[in-house]
Amino acid sequence: MAEIRLDNISKTFNEDRVVKNISLTIKDGSFTVLVGPSGCGKSTILRMLAGFEKQTEGDIWIDDKLVNDLAPSKRDIAMVFQNYALYPTMTVKGNIEFGLANRKIPKKERRQLVEEIAEIVGLSDHLNKKPDKLSGGQRQRVALARAMVKKPKVFILDEPLSNLDAKLRTQMRTELIQLHKKLGTTFVYVTHDQVEAMSMGDEIIILNKGMVQQKAAPIDVYQNPRNLFAAEFIGQPPMNVFDRTAYEGIVEPVPEGVRYIGFRPEHASVSRTAASIPHTIELESEILTLETLGAETIYKVKNRIGVMNIRSFSAPVAKDGCCFVSIPLEKFYPFGADKIAKPELDLSMKKEAVLNGIG
Amino acid sequence: MALVKDSMGMGERRSTSQSLVSWTRLRPYAMISPAILVFCLFFIYPIGYMVYLSFHDWNFVSPTKEFIGTANFTYLLSNLEFREVIVNSFIYTFFTVFLTIGISLLLALWLNRGGAIYSFLQASIFSPHITSLVSVSMLWMWIMDADYGLLNWALNLIGIESIPWLTSPDYALTSLIMVAVWKGIGFNTLVFIAGLQSIPKDLYEAAELDHTPPWRRFLRITVPMLSPTLFFLTIIGIINSFQVFETINLMTEGGPINSTNTFVYYIYQYGFQFFKIGYASAAGVILLVILSVLTVIYFKVLSKKVHYR
Numbered sequence A: 001m002a003e004i005r006l007d008n009i010s011k012t013f014n015e016d017r018v019v020k021n022i023s024l025t026i027k028d029g030s031f032t033v034l035v036g037p038s039g040c041g042k043s044t045i046l047r048m049l050a051g052f053e054k055q056t057e058g059d060i061w062i063d064d065k066l067v068n069d070l071a072p073s074k075r076d077i078a079m080v081f082q083n084y085a086l087y088p089t090m091t092v093k094g095n096i097e098f099g100l101a102n103r104k105i106p107k108k109e110r111r112q113l114v115e116e117i118a119e120i121v122g123l124s125d126h127l128n129k130k131p132d133k134l135s136g137g138q139r140q141r142v143a144l145a146r147a148m149v150k151k152p153k154v155f156i157l158d159e160p161l162s163n164l165d166a167k168l169r170t171q172m173r174t175e176l177i178q179l180h181k182k183l184g185t186t187f188v189y190v191t192h193d194q195v196e197a198m199s200m201g202d203e204i205i206i207l208n209k210g211m212v213q214q215k216a217a218p219i220d221v222y223q224n225p226r227n228l229f230a231a232e233f234i235g236q237p238p239m240n241v242f243d244r245t246a247y248e249g250i251v252e253p254v255p256e257g258v259r260y261i262g263f264r265p266e267h268a269s270v271s272r273t274a275a276s277i278p279h280t281i282e283l284e285s286e287i288l289t290l291e292t293l294g295a296e297t298i299y300k301v302k303n304r305i306g307v308m309n310i311r312s313f314s315a316p317v318a319k320d321g322c323c324f325v326s327i328p329l330e331k332f333y334p335f336g337a338d339k340i341a342k343p344e345l346d347l348s349m350k351k352e353a354v355l356n357g358i359g
Numbered sequence B: 001m002a003l004v005k006d007s008m009g010m011g012e013r014r015s016t017s018q019s020l021v022s023w024t025r026l027r028p029y030a031m032i033s034p035a036i037l038v039f040c041l042f043f044i045y046p047i048g049y050m051v052y053l054s055f056h057d058w059n060f061v062s063p064t065k066e067f068i069g070t071a072n073f074t075y076l077l078s079n080l081e082f083r084e085v086i087v088n089s090f091i092y093t094f095f096t097v098f099l100t101i102g103i104s105l106l107l108a109l110w111l112n113r114g115g116a117i118y119s120f121l122q123a124s125i126f127s128p129h130i131t132s133l134v135s136v137s138m139l140w141m142w143i144m145d146a147d148y149g150l151l152n153w154a155l156n157l158i159g160i161e162s163i164p165w166l167t168s169p170d171y172a173l174t175s176l177i178m179v180a181v182w183k184g185i186g187f188n189t190l191v192f193i194a195g196l197q198s199i200p201k202d203l204y205e206a207a208e209l210d211h212t213p214p215w216r217r218f219l220r221i222t223v224p225m226l227s228p229t230l231f232f233l234t235i236i237g238i239i240n241s242f243q244v245f246e247t248i249n250l251m252t253e254g255g256p257i258n259s260t261n262t263f264v265y266y267i268y269q270y271g272f273q274f275f276k277i278g279y280a281s282a283a284g285v286i287l288l289v290i291l292s293v294l295t296v297i298y299f300k301v302l303s304k305k306v307h308y309r
Helices: A042-050 A092-102 A107-121 A136-148 A166-183 A194-200 A218-223 A228-233 B002-053 B071-078 B080-111 B116-130 B133-143 B150-157 B172-197 B201-209 B214-242 B246-251 B263-273 B277-305
Strands: A004-013 A016-026 A031-035 A057-062 A077-080 A154-158 A186-191 A203-208 A211-216 A240-243 A260-263 A269-271 A280-292 A297-302 A307-312 A322-328 A333-335 A353-355
Touching (some): A016 A211, A031 A042, A042 A154, A077 B201, A092 A107, A092 A136, A194 A218, A203 A218, A203 A228, B080 B116, B116 B172, B133 B150, B133 B172, B201 B214, B246 B263
Parallel strands (some): A031 A203, A077 A154, A280 A353
Antiparallel strands (some): A004 A016, A203 A211, A260 A333, A269 A322, A280 A297, A280 A322, A297 A307
16 A cells, blocks of 8 residues: 655656656556557656666655665565566465565565465466466466565556456456556556556556656546647557648638647548538548558548548448548547647537539 | 170289379388488498497407407496496586586576577677687686686786696596587577577566566466476486587597596597497497486486476
C-alpha cells in the first residue's frame, strides 16, 4: 500500500533528455498504466522508480518517504521484467523463495509462503521444474509469484505481456486485473499497447517525448483527449485528424482558434445513399480498402476532406463504387494551433450538409 | 517385334532408374569422403599406428619391428621414473588449471566493465597468449635465473634470499606452473569476460530486488550462468596441461632429477633421443587412455551441472 509521487523528475543520458520535468502522483492502490510509443521515456521512469537509474533532477517519494538515494532493495517494491528475468538455473520453487531465503526467513515459513503463492497463480504442479521447461504463460506466472511472495508496497510491471501470444495475452490481462483486485497493492504498469492500457488501468498516463500528455481514467482519455497526441494515440484505428483548410465549404464557418478537427473512425458511418440527417455532414466517398473483421468492418475511404478510416459495426456495403460517409457534427474534436483540445469551441450546432463529388 | 522393343525400352529405363537410386544413396558419402579421408589419414591412422608400435620393439631405423606383446606396458608400469612422470603430470595439471581458472575468473570480474583503462588492461593480460612459447620460455629463464634473474633481484630487495627457481627439484615444477598460469590467464580471462557479458543484466536487477548479498549473487547467479564457460575452460586446460612440452624442453629438460618430467616430454625423450619408439608409443597410449578417461568422467559427472541456454 503506497502512494507514489514524482516531483519534477528529469533524466538525461549523454546530453539526451529522455524525461522532462515530470510531476505526477500515483494513487495508493491504483492500477496505473504508463503508455506511450517506444522511446517516450516510460521505461526510464519505471527504472528510476525501482532505483535502477538515478534521476538527474527531482524527487521520488514512496509513501511520504524520499527514496532518491535508497537502493532498489530498500524501496519495498517488486518488479516483473519484460523478459521475466527468472533465474534459469533454479527451479520454480527456488525462484520464488530466493528473495525470502536472502532475508533469512525460516525454511518452514518459506515453504508455506511458496505453496500459498503457487496455489494462487496455479503453479503448484510445476514447483520443481526449471523455467526452460515451462510455457510462456507459466514463466509469466513464476515472475508474478516471485514478485508477490515478497508482499511489496508497489508492484512494477515492465511490458510483462509483450512476449505472449495474442490469446494468452488477453487471458493474462484478465488475470492481472483480478490479481490487482485481490491484492489491493499499487500497480505501476508500463506498456506501448493502448489496448492493454485501456483495458487494465484505473488511470492512464500517456507519455510522449519524455513529457506527460494526459493523465486520466481510460474512458476520459478516450472521450476527452487533452491534445492531438492523446487523441491519435488512443483508439484503433486512430482518430482522423485534418487541417481546418480541409473542412472549407463543409463546416461553415470553422470557428476562430481551431486549427485541426478530428473525429473517431467509429463515430462516422458508411451507407449507400445520402439520408439528410440533422447536424450531420454527409460526404460522397470512394472506398479504397475494406477490412472485414466479422463483428466490424474497417473502411479506408477518400472524399473531399481527404483519406480517412471508418469503423462500422453494420454489415459491409459492397466494396467498389461510391458511398456516403456521415459524420455527426457533435462528434468532431476541435484542436488549436498548439495542438491542445478546444472543447469549448463547439461545432455541434453547425448546419448539416450533403456534399456530392469526391474531388 | 513390338513386344521385344517394348521390353527393351523398359529394361533400359529400369537400369537408368536403378543407377539413379544408387547414386542418390551414394552421393552423401561421396560428398563427405574427402573429410573422412583426411580424418582417417591424420587422426585414425596415427593413433592406430601408435597402438601398433606400442607392442613392438623398434629403434626408428631397423627394417624389422620385433613384436614383444605387452612388455613395453609392464615395464612402464613397474618403472619408478614413469611413476614420477605420472605424478608430476597430475600435479602440474591440477595446479595449472586450478590457478589459471581461479585467477582468470577474479580478473574477469574486475575487468568486466567499460572504459579505456579496462580495455588496455584486457589487452595487456591477453598479450602473453599471442607470444610464442619459445619466447615466453626464454623470457622466464632470464627472469628466474638464480644469479642474475629479475625475480631474485626483487626478492633480495625486500630481504628474501635468492631461490633456485629452475635448478632445484623443490622449486622447478612450481616455477613451470607459474609460467603456465602467466601464459594462460589472458585467454581464460577473455573467455570469462565474454561469458560474463552474455549474462542478462536483468537477472542481476532481479537479484538486487531480492536482497541478494554479493557473495550469494556470485555463487547462485554468476557461477551457474558461467558454468558452460567454466566447463569448456577446465577441459581444454586439462588437456593442454597434460600435453605441456615446450617450456619443459627449453627451461628444465625434465630435470633436475626428473622433477619436471611430464608425459609428452618423457615420450619425446624415449622416442627421439633414446630411439625406443615402441616404449614411447606405449607411454603415448597410456596418456591417451588417461585423457580419455578424464574427459569421459568430466562429461558424465559435471555436464549435468552445466546450464546451457
